[in-house]
Amino acid sequence: ADINLQEVHDTLVSIAFEAGRMIMAANTSEITTGEKMNSADIVTETDQAVERLVSTRVQTKYPSYLFVGEETYVAGTTRITSAPTFIVDPIDGTTNFVHGFPHACISLGFAVDRSPSVGVVYNPFLDVLYTGIRGRGSYMQRNASLEQGQGQGPKQKLPLTGSPPLGNLSTTLVAVEWGSQRDGENFEVKARxxxxxxxxxxxxxxxxxxxxxxxxxxxxxxxxxAGQVDLYWEGGCYAWDVAAGWCILSEAGGKMVSGSPPDREGEGWDPALDSRVYLAVRGASSGQDEIVREFW
Ligand code: IPD
Known part of the structure; x- marks a missing residue:
């Protein structure tokens, strides 16, 4: 059956606002945290409650589609197949959420044939929404949850500014993360x-x-x-960290490369088998492949 990506997108946007209200209603002084892998790998009751809300909403509306979420993922068992699949991180930036650093989001991805086809990323602290639909471009909107005419910002097409050539690595602003793994080879790769x-x-x-x-x-x-940074590299993401953003990035002319060396573009979807190394490059009229080579 045909999949109505616009309808999936609209559904995810309204779920994102509902989830955003739930995140904003959580009293940060009362957040109970738990640890997953170590003390830097945090989960809160809000992460779990938001994931339950999202999975209930999407499974009620789309009972035949699959659902993969960060908090219900089972290592070694959960796979991303070619079936239509929601890939969800209820709070991406849990550490920020716990500390009250206003930079966290709900990340709602939808993949068909393992291809990122809808992406909705919503930061409820700043009320900024990013969206993308395969083949239809991606957008950023400020004051997104307000009504039209009541202060809601326009939908700005991404990238925000034109795309000058990338130049070389030495002229880039690069987003990176330490992630929560702080030992072994993974830690060494990041530090190097x-x-x-x-x-x-x-x-x-x-x-x-x-x-x-x-x-x-x-x-x-x-x-x-959006073109606000040129690159983003991380040595330890999971599918739910990247699924929604991947669609938004590709629709903005950017490129996601996973694996190392970068020979697996468009793949890397099995959270168990994936190398989990990702390099995102902004949209540019030229120079993306060169910069990827230079990076590696
Ligand atoms: C994490 C954040 C963090 C990144 C980790 C992610 P979470 O997601 O995105 O910036 O470094 O790799 O796992 O745990 O807050 O959902």
Whole structure:
């Protein structure tokens, strides 16, 4: 049967606003946190409650579509297949949420044939909404939850500013994250990468303009789609961190490369088998492939 991506998009936007109200209603002084892998890998009751809300809403409306969510994912069991699948992070930026740093979002992705087809990313703290539908472009909207005529911003097409050539790595602003894994090879790869990006060229580095680490993978990808940063690299994302943003980024002319070396564009969807390394590059008239090569 034909899948109505516009309808899926509209449904996800209204769920995102409902989830946003739930996140904003949570009293941060009373947040109970739990640990997953270690003390830097935090989950709250709000993450779980928002995921229940989202899964109930989408499964009521689309009972035949599959649902994968961060809080109900089972390592080694959950797979992303070619079936229409909602891929959801109820709060992306949980650490920010817990600390009251206003940079967290609800990330609602929808994939068909393992291809990111709808993306809705909503930051309820700033009331900024990012959306994308495959083949129909992606948009950013401020004061998104307000009514039209009551202060709701216009839908701005992404990327926000034109797309000058990317130049080379040394002229880029790069979003990165430490993530929660703080040991082993993964930690070493991150530390080496950050050092290489920031060291002066005399020291064998690329010396990019700077690094930014704002604490939400999905919002980093949206910032890349908007053209506010040039690149975003992370050495430990899951599918729900990237699914929604991926659609928004590609519709903005950007590129998501997963795996290392970058030979698996458009793949990388199995949360169990995926290398979990992602490089997002903003839309540009030229230079994307060169910058990917330079990065690796
Ligand atoms: C995390 C955030 C963080 C990133 C991690 C993600 P969560 O998501 O996006 O910035 O570094 O890799 O897992 O746990 O807040 O949903």
């Amino acid at each position: 990468t950050f050092r290489k990006l920031t060291a002066s060229q005399e020291n064998g580095g690329s010396m990019v303009h700077s690094l930014r680490s704002l604490g939400s993978a999905a919002l980093n990808i949206c910032a890349t789609a």
